[in-house]
Amino acid sequence: MVLSGCGWKLAEVKATGQSPSSSNKKVLDIFTWAGYIDDALLKRFKNETGIDARFNVYGSNEEMLGKIQASGGGEYSIIYPSDYIVSQMAELGLVSELDHSRLQGLTNLFPRFQNPPADPGLRYSVPTAWGTTVLIYNTERLKSQPEDWNFLWEHQQELAKQMTLLDDPREVLGATLKMLGYSYNSSDPEHIRQAYEKLVALKPAIASFTTDAWQNQILAGDLLLAMGYSADANKLSRQNNKLQYVIPRSGSSVWMDTIVIPKTAPNPEGAYAWINFMLQPDVAAQICERLSFATPNQVAYNQLSPQVRNNTGLFPPEELLQKCESIAQVGEFVEVYDRYWTRLRSS
Numbered sequence: 001m002v003l004s005g006c007g008w009k010l011a012e013v014k015a016t017g018q019s020p021s022s023s024n025k026k027v028l029d030i031f032t033w034a035g036y037i038d039d040a041l042l043k044r045f046k047n048e049t050g051i052d053a054r055f056n057v058y059g060s061n062e063e064m065l066g067k068i069q070a071s072g073g074g075e076y077s078i079i080y081p082s083d084y085i086v087s088q089m090a091e092l093g094l095v096s097e098l099d100h101s102r103l104q105g106l107t108n109l110f111p112r113f114q115n116p117p118a119d120p121g122l123r124y125s126v127p128t129a130w131g132t133t134v135l136i137y138n139t140e141r142l143k144s145q146p147e148d149w150n151f152l153w154e155h156q157q158e159l160a161k162q163m164t165l166l167d168d169p170r171e172v173l174g175a176t177l178k179m180l181g182y183s184y185n186s187s188d189p190e191h192i193r194q195a196y197e198k199l200v201a202l203k204p205a206i207a208s209f210t211t212d213a214w215q216n217q218i219l220a221g222d223l224l225l226a227m228g229y230s231a232d233a234n235k236l237s238r239q240n241n242k243l244q245y246v247i248p249r250s251g252s253s254v255w256m257d258t259i260v261i262p263k264t265a266p267n268p269e270g271a272y273a274w275i276n277f278m279l280q281p282d283v284a285a286q287i288c289e290r291l292s293f294a295t296p297n298q299v300a301y302n303q304l305s306p307q308v309r310n311n312t313g314l315f316p317p318e319e320l321l322q323k324c325e326s327i328a329q330v331g332e333f334v335e336v337y338d339r340y341w342t343r344l345r346s347s
């Protein structure tokens with residue numbers, strides 16, 4: 001879940017693709033999403049642990065996984081995969097099983113995050129942020145308010161070349177499946193074909209598929225609407241009150257980003273120190289307040305200001321969450337998603 005161009009000054013960010021060096025145990029190298037770490041977080045971590053944390057960023061789970069596989073694990077001691085990628089990384093032997101005796105604060109998590117379907121019992125991962133996939137739009141320029149995914153097709157002419165969709169096959173095909181009344185995680189080839197055909201019809205109106213570039217574009221007034229993540233949308237709506245966002249009423253995806261320790265971690269002690277640091281309620285609460293991520297930490301949630309705690313864009317009501325789904329592994333059927341996605345992007 002990507003928050004690049006967010007306006008926060010990021011410290012010690014190296015260009016993606018550079019190889020970090022973590023031979024020094026007082027240095028912790030992290031591979032994460034843009035916008036998940038800021039100067040204040042790094043400074044406090046060093047003050048509490050004496051460890052210099054530095055990080056590199058990626059734009060998608062697939063990009064991260066490819067780089068980690070290509071480098072044999074790289075030299076990172078902390079990685080931030082989304083929940084549905086964790087089991088895949090475990091199957092590939094890329095992540096370490098966590099020693100819960102070295103972790104402090106797992107019981108601070110909401111019960112739903114203590115035993116997530118993607119990683120039962122938190123065997124390999126610790127949740128750090130969650131949210132939903134939303135539609136963010138310009139209230140001043142858009143004639144009517146979107147309420148569901150079908151708005152994109154019904155207002156295709158008005159939105160032509162002024163809307164973007166995420167650069168993510170499971171999100172885009174999943175949202176279209178949801179609009180058609182199917183599951184985000186359907187493994188029915190006919191369902192995927194129907195979703196693909198709907199997207200082919202919509203494609204002439206799509207300005208681009210992007211996970212983060214849309215943010216500056218919609219702030220500049222170049223877009224009427226974008227598909228994005230609630231954390232990004234919440235941040236932008238605070239910057240410009242003409243930008244509002246909605247969780248589609250038929251349901252959306254509920255995403256969760258986690259922290260894992262790769263098997264090749266050169267600084268596992270520092271990695272456990274980072275996870276324990278992130279589990280501290282006041283740290284988690286400050287991240288939520290500063291960087292707009294919904295926290296999975298119940299104790300941290302109780303410490304939030306009423307304004308943030310009552311923000312239904314960050315913390316949706318249970319009846320809406322019941323209509324949402326987490327993206328799940330679909331085994332070898334993922335090849336079907338990828339095949340249709342490649343055809344859509346290349347057409």
